Amino acid sequence: MKKILAGLTLATVAFTGMAIAQDAPFAREIKARQGIMMYRAINLGVLGAMAKGEAEYDAAAAQKAADNLMASITLDASMLWPQGSDNSANPASTALAAMWEEGSGIGDKAKAMADAAAAMQAAAGVDLASLQGAMKGVGDGCGGCHKAFRVPTN
Numbered sequence: 001m002k003k004i005l006a007g008l009t010l011a012t013v014a015f016t017g018m019a020i021a022q023d024a025p026f027a028r029e030i031k032a033r034q035g036i037m038m039y040r041a042i043n044l045g046v047l048g049a050m051a052k053g054e055a056e057y058d059a060a061a062a063q064k065a066a067d068n069l070m071a072s073i074t075l076d077a078s079m080l081w082p083q084g085s086d087n088s089a090n091p092a093s094t095a096l097a098a099m100w101e102e103g104s105g106i107g108d109k110a111k112a113m114a115d116a117a118a119a120m121q122a123a124a125g126v127d128l129a130s131l132q133g134a135m136k137g138v139g140d141g142c143g144g145c146h147k148a149f150r151v152p153t154n
């Protein structure tokens, strides 16, 4: 009985894997990059809550969130963004094909984000005012890219 159950579980896993590979183009890449984005949002949320006074300023926690944010940006995730893996290929993605077009400016957006995250990394652990001062740059870094390269969500 145990063997049959184990066999069934394996079959289910194999089948699920196949379904993902066959039915939804770039499903794994999309899932992985969305996870990285969510990780950014969670860490930005920690900083934002302190900036708005919804959470008490905690230098160590702020520094950690800023370090995490930076790590998610310096991470080489280029293999998660193959050409053609946009919203028209798989509606699970909200990425616009424009992102991959020649001269799209995606590199500039990524650079602006990295600069803003570095500024936050230098500021977050100093004091609340410094954190607050770096907040807009980071928000603009996220928003600047989303506005240009994501399907509008509202």
Ligand code: HEC
Residues within 6 Å of the ligand: 030, 033, 034, 035, 037, 038, 040, 041, 042, 044, 069, 092, 093, 094, 095, 096, 099, 106, 109, 110, 113, 138, 141, 142, 143, 145, 146, 149, 150
């Ligand atoms: C250089 C461009 C770029 C930057 C910078 C960027 N994003 Fe994104 N983000 C995207 C794209 C493109 C998608 C859509 C990905 C997909 O669905 O395939 C996305 C999706 C998301 C999502 C939705 C994830 C999901 O589950 O569908 C969240 C949340 C998010 N980003 C948060 C952030 C935050 C927070 C920042 C800033 C700290 C940020 N992003 C910076 C391009 C960017």
